[in-house]
Amino acid sequence: MKKILLAGTIVMTALGIAEAREINVAQSSDIRSNVPGVNRDGNTDSVIFHLVEGLVGYTENGDVKPLLAESVAVSEDGLTYTFKLRDNVKFHNGAALTAEDVVWNWNRYMAEDTKWTCRADFDGSRAVKVTGIEATDVRTLTMKITAPSAVFLGLMARPECGYTGIISPKSIAADGTFIAPIGTGPFKWGEWKRGEYVRLIKFDDYVSPPNDGKPDGMVGSKRPLVDGVKFSAIPDASTVKAGLQSGALDAAEVSADLVAEFKDNAAVQLIMQRNNGKNLLYIQTRDPVLSKPGVRRAMAEALDLDQLVAAVSNGTGAVNPSMVSMDSIYYSDVQKKKITTDLEKAKADLAESGYNGEPITIIANKRGNVPSYPAAVVAQAMMQQVGLNVQIEVLDYATQVDRRRSGKYQVISQSVTPRLDPALMYSFYVGSKDKNASLMWDNPKAIELMESAYKEADQSKRQAIFDQFHELMLEDVPGIFLYDLIDIWGASKKLHGTPVWQSNVRVWEVSLDN
Amino acid sequence: MLKFILSRMLMAVPTIVIVAITVFTLIRLIPGDPAALMLGDLAEPQQVAALRSSLGLDQSIPVQFMIWAGNLFSGDFGKSIVTGEPVLHLVLSRFAISAQIVVLAVFIASLVAVPAGVIAAWKQNSLTDLALVGTATVLLSIPTFWLGLLLLLFFGLKLGWVPVLGYVSVTTDWKAGLIYMALPVATLFIHEMGVLIRMARASTLEVLRLDYITHARAKGLSEQAVLWRHAFKNAFGPTWTMIGLILGNLLGGIAVIETVFSIPGLGRLLVDSIFQRDYPVIQGCLLLVAFAYVLVNLMVDLLYPLFDPRVTAE
Numbered sequence A: 001m002k003k004i005l006l007a008g009t010i011v012m013t014a015l016g017i018a019e020a021r022e023i024n025v026a027q028s029s030d031i032r033s034n035v036p037g038v039n040r041d042g043n044t045d046s047v048i049f050h051l052v053e054g055l056v057g058y059t060e061n062g063d064v065k066p067l068l069a070e071s072v073a074v075s076e077d078g079l080t081y082t083f084k085l086r087d088n089v090k091f092h093n094g095a096a097l098t099a100e101d102v103v104w105n106w107n108r109y110m111a112e113d114t115k116w117t118c119r120a121d122f123d124g125s126r127a128v129k130v131t132g133i134e135a136t137d138v139r140t141l142t143m144k145i146t147a148p149s150a151v152f153l154g155l156m157a158r159p160e161c162g163y164t165g166i167i168s169p170k171s172i173a174a175d176g177t178f179i180a181p182i183g184t185g186p187f188k189w190g191e192w193k194r195g196e197y198v199r200l201i202k203f204d205d206y207v208s209p210p211n212d213g214k215p216d217g218m219v220g221s222k223r224p225l226v227d228g229v230k231f232s233a234i235p236d237a238s239t240v241k242a243g244l245q246s247g248a249l250d251a252a253e254v255s256a257d258l259v260a261e262f263k264d265n266a267a268v269q270l271i272m273q274r275n276n277g278k279n280l281l282y283i284q285t286r287d288p289v290l291s292k293p294g295v296r297r298a299m300a301e302a303l304d305l306d307q308l309v310a311a312v313s314n315g316t317g318a319v320n321p322s323m324v325s326m327d328s329i330y331y332s333d334v335q336k337k338k339i340t341t342d343l344e345k346a347k348a349d350l351a352e353s354g355y356n357g358e359p360i361t362i363i364a365n366k367r368g369n370v371p372s373y374p375a376a377v378v379a380q381a382m383m384q385q386v387g388l389n390v391q392i393e394v395l396d397y398a399t400q401v402d403r404r405r406s407g408k409y410q411v412i413s414q415s416v417t418p419r420l421d422p423a424l425m426y427s428f429y430v431g432s433k434d435k436n437a438s439l440m441w442d443n444p445k446a447i448e449l450m451e452s453a454y455k456e457a458d459q460s461k462r463q464a465i466f467d468q469f470h471e472l473m474l475e476d477v478p479g480i481f482l483y484d485l486i487d488i489w490g491a492s493k494k495l496h497g498t499p500v501w502q503s504n505v506r507v508w509e510v511s512l513d514n
Numbered sequence B: 001m002l003k004f005i006l007s008r009m010l011m012a013v014p015t016i017v018i019v020a021i022t023v024f025t026l027i028r029l030i031p032g033d034p035a036a037l038m039l040g041d042l043a044e045p046q047q048v049a050a051l052r053s054s055l056g057l058d059q060s061i062p063v064q065f066m067i068w069a070g071n072l073f074s075g076d077f078g079k080s081i082v083t084g085e086p087v088l089h090l091v092l093s094r095f096a097i098s099a100q101i102v103v104l105a106v107f108i109a110s111l112v113a114v115p116a117g118v119i120a121a122w123k124q125n126s127l128t129d130l131a132l133v134g135t136a137t138v139l140l141s142i143p144t145f146w147l148g149l150l151l152l153l154f155f156g157l158k159l160g161w162v163p164v165l166g167y168v169s170v171t172t173d174w175k176a177g178l179i180y181m182a183l184p185v186a187t188l189f190i191h192e193m194g195v196l197i198r199m200a201r202a203s204t205l206e207v208l209r210l211d212y213i214t215h216a217r218a219k220g221l222s223e224q225a226v227l228w229r230h231a232f233k234n235a236f237g238p239t240w241t242m243i244g245l246i247l248g249n250l251l252g253g254i255a256v257i258e259t260v261f262s263i264p265g266l267g268r269l270l271v272d273s274i275f276q277r278d279y280p281v282i283q284g285c286l287l288l289v290a291f292a293y294v295l296v297n298l299m300v301d302l303l304y305p306l307f308d309p310r311v312t313a314e
Helices: A002-014 A042-051 A099-110 A152-156 A159-164 A237-246 A256-263 A293-302 A305-312 A343-353 A372-384 A397-406 A422-429 A444-455 A459-476 B002-029 B034-039 B045-054 B061-073 B087-122 B127-141 B144-158 B174-208 B211-218 B223-251 B255-260 B266-276 B279-307
Strands: A023-027 A056-058 A064-066 A069-074 A080-085 A130-137 A140-145 A187-193 A197-202 A228-233 A251-253 A268-283 A359-364 A389-394 A411-416 A479-492
Touching (some): A042 A159, A042 A197, A042 A228, A056 A152, A064 A069, A080 A099, A099 A130, A099 A140, A152 A159, A187 A228, A237 A251, A256 A268, A268 A422, A293 A372, A305 A372, A305 A479, A397 B034, A397 B266, A422 A444, A422 A459, A444 A459, B002 B061, B087 B174, B087 B223, B087 B266, B087 B279, B127 B174, B144 B174, B144 B255, B174 B223, B211 B223, B223 B279, B266 B279
Parallel strands (some): A023 A251, A359 A389, A359 A411
Antiparallel strands (some): A069 A080, A130 A140, A187 A197, A197 A228, A251 A479, A268 A411
16 A cells, blocks of 8 residues: 555656745635726735835824835825825836826826726715826826815725726726736736636835835835745635645635644644724614614623624634724724623613514624624624524625615624724714615714814824714614624745735735745 | 437527526526625715616616627627626636536546446346445445545645646646646546446346347357347446436536636636626526537437437437
């Protein structure tokens, strides 16, 4: 038998496929397109992240700093932004970045035909209205907006917007079709085998923005330390696990139930990193039963958040009852306040609200990378203790999105992807339900506070707004926030560095031993 | 013969039309909006409505169907909502990948299983028969996803003989392609072999009981001649039909195998498209599956006279 195995190994080695050494990262699906900020999802954003850069980028703690820009100056009235570009930036085709390139990109993004995801954020229909952009010299440009905004730069840096990445006009063919992104990022476009993988190649001429030698969100040191990166589309979790164990994969997101197994694994290291995303119970405040604040409050009082979070996250998460991330510069002591577990008070609140055992359904999905279902199960058990008649309805994700968008739900066990500024996070939940049925909370005071947070640029004044907002949320209980999302990744022990940030793959400043 | 082929193709038309109408209607009755999924969390209701309108999803289902059916006649299967790729090219390229695996697996399974089934029938109630039937039953009972994972873990992870993930087309690099195909083909081969052994055994047993076999033996023909010249030819017909059905079924999608081995085949495309509510791709996949099923069974029928002279194409 041993001879057969040995012979097999020799034969297969002889036939073996020579593989170029690059970082091989698993993604749950193929990318949707290679056009920044257009037809995108999280996996697409991760690839684009390595190819393009915007004028500004987020730091680890949610601050916004220059990226392609060397400096950003805001006029006293807050209406004119002057960006001075770094002079050492080159596109992947070797051409130098100029202010005219930025103007061309902005006009392209704002053209209706481009179908940019974030166009509405800058044309005045949502947050900001940009009235003009102008290159004043080869390295300087100005942008004008109609009203002061605290989130203008932050909006531009979002992954969903393709980071408002600046690409060379050569990325577009003469007939207007998009060829491939020729950006300024640390990796350049290589090859896309649809349904299989995307390959990026190290950009040898890349120069990092000013830094202290460490990566810092989208800015900081961004050296490409490997020859390339391959984003492999592997939908099956078991295959991902086998890929990591065999060394075929260098890094991949894994589910929380693999934490115990990978903790002391000889070949695989475990990487756990908190991000700004949220896990919460999203409540329909217009539902006949849940429109009573007492019932919503009783639901929150029934939950032992410490136990729930420990169970659901396999010990990786920490309770955060706020919409503001624990890693944000705005995560103050006020944000830590939560509704404490009190079963007797919950029962009293239910009685006072006239609750008579009407069914309450929590919608959940069973996607492996989010705790939607386990959170619903644990919450159901805890809520039943106080007499809440809670049921769970498991749906596929597409149907869940449909139900949330139409407002036809009572409670959804929901995970929300990271938004680095608290005001942007608020916009996912807060606003008029008459205009947008998917929103969770339409308290006029909350809407007013959110709008103030959009405008106010002063950090201490914003802090006061966020704190007031949190207090109001604890009073009104439009949703129950559980904990910040955790990126749980497995990686080869040959890999050095952290290949994930805010749920995005990030492999600059990541190296691989031979 | 040509008349037979044409009449069979014409008979397939109502089947394809029924499949087209059913798929088109049912997929639109499932909750979930492709426009909302495409635009993501950020989208305002107006943006979703605008995208729905540009995709034609705001029209009534009958109107949408008529537009789609009209385009089909001019060879336009539409474009993927998610990637914008032309559907026909997309599904054909993915189908080619699935077909390589399926055809190879079924071919090898037939080569092994049919003689094994005949031998089991010939040696009925012997230890050989018991072993073959037992093996076939066990193989039949193992779910393919589990078998695939076991093979992956043993040959890929433990022994390191084959890559645990990835795919290389045999047309790009035949050597690498064969290595990457080894485990998915083996998984399908092992599973389908069980079905075919049992089928070949049952039909051979039936033939061996007939009078003309007794007559052949009485004439003094050797057992080998009786078995392969007289019994096998008549017994192979039902097995051949079964091979056709298996081929048709598997060509329709081996999504589980493709997911386990990360193969970008038709089955995985179909499953991904269902999750993303990519209507044109789902429709294209299922139409192709229905067409492949009809075509495979037509070919089975056309080849039937080769094995059973009593049957003619006419």
